[in-house]
Amino acid sequence: MTKKVRVRFAPSPTGGLHLGGVRTVLYNYLFAKHHGGEFIVRIEDTDQTRFVEGAEEYIFNTLEWCGLVPDESPKHGGQFAPYRQSERKESYRKYAEELVAKGLAYYAFDTAEELDAKRKETANFQYSHATRNAMNNSLVLEADETKKLLDANTPYVIRVKLEPHQEIKFTDLIRGEVHFDTTQVDDKVLLKADGMPTYHLAVVVDDYAMQISHAFRGEEWLPSAPVHIFLWDKLFGLENMPQWAHLPLILKPDGNGKLSKRDGDRLGFPVFAMDWKDPRTNEQTTGFKERGFLPEAFINMLAMLGWNSGSEQEIFTLDELIEKFSLERVHKGGAKFDFEKAKWFNHEWIKKLDVGSLKFEVEKLFATNNIIVHNTEKLDKVIAITKDRCTFINDFVQQASYFFKTPETVDIAAIQPKWDEKKHTFFSELVTVWESDFSADAMALEQQFKALAETQQIKAGELMLPLRVMLVGGKFGPGVFDIAVLIGKEETVNRIKNVLALLS
RNA sequence: GGAGCGUUGGUCAAGGGGUUAAGACACCUCCCUUUCACGGAGGAAUCACGGGUUCGAUUCCCGUACGCUCUACCA
Structure with a gap:
């Protein structure tokens, strides 16, 4: 019997949601809905130093704008609540302790300064089987010494203990079988000194607790996958592990590398889904929405960046995407983002949508531009004859305002x-x-x-x-x-x- | 440095042992339009490189090169 399909999008509330993030949500959502499953949003806020006010709300606003509504989330509730990792803090420790008890993890008392010094002293230092015996942890300390330190509330972390020369492999739904040699994998921190879990422990524990059947994330997670597999094996059993799929990256248009907000600023296009104002710096970043994109077009464009249906069709509604989507047709290689093509999708969608669907947006746009519309029937006609020449919703200002007021400047x-x-x-x-x-x-x-x-x-x-x-x-x-x-x-x-x- | 992943036109990409190697974006030319768009027609690739396997490889295998990601008490 196969498990019910349950997928999750697990963002950190640290800022605006960028293209890659939205595409990850999209693929999660499409997969879940294609299989009649559930789409969960879990907030991964275990790093208190990176918490940003308003970021979580922004994520939900973005999902709403895109029409990707979660079945379960901190906002929408659900039987596996809470959905914020900070609120689940107490649930992680016991698993870390369990691993220590089994000899699969250990307490480490090294301070940040000591670790820094170590990294400076030896190039490519890794906390692993090769080095842990020279460090300050419960593996080298006598049992009573460890106990003494613990009793004295000495700050410590819990690290996984990976034995070398073990093969860890798993089947990635996009890449096929992927192999790792534990000799190369370091002893990742599982539980931080503040009692919070790191991502590595939290994903595993929560995916288990929330009965996640398929776990999709960006390709940047592939190198740490063996740690997660190991944890699943020892804690909950490989047979309960979700199936993994590591999504290709979205690359910058020129040169190489992951697309970042900086590239958008530099090249003049949005990278975030919606406007984002950083509360710490007050820096304002324009989003696709405010730039004049239709959510239908935005989603459509994102879906095609790394996936295709195998046919020549390029314009898809959300429902069509749900029907056609399959992981097998997701590309392995990263895709360079092309803003020209993104514009084309928007233009196509403006042409495709009927007047009624466009009207609300145009009215909003006109209101903010002091264009007064007295006669809505006239507005319908105006939209009908001008929409073919609008690439962005905002273009209606230029293309249609002269129907409602005398041009201010004449060429x-x-x-x-x-x-x-x-x-x-x-x-x-x-x-x-x-x-x-x-x-x-x-x-x-x-x-x-x-x-x-x-x-x-x-x-x-x-x-x-x-x-x-x-x-x-x-x-x-x-x-x-x-x-x-x-x-x-x-x-x-x-x-x-x-x-x-x-x-x- | 190490590990993992990747590599079809400028970009997104289909295809996958034998093909004239689809299509879209962008670009160029032309048609339509006494504006701007829309629309229509046309234009570019021996599939990173080197070895195999094979009658035959862009497609399979192995190397190499190149690129990317990770290598934090961040996710």
């Missing part, structure tokens, strides 16, 4: 060089014509326009750009006559008059 330079008296006369006449007879039909307006051009013996083509600039303010936007219809007679006429005045 006079675009028409001035070829401007002459004849054109001036034409537009003056046009104003007169439209003032008396302005149709709500773009075709009709165009016909009037062309007829007038003909009687004045000017090529209509030479007049199109000036008209556009008069109405729009610049050289962009949908068909001019469609625009004229939407802004209406009064605005159309006034804008022409205004620019005419500017030109003379």
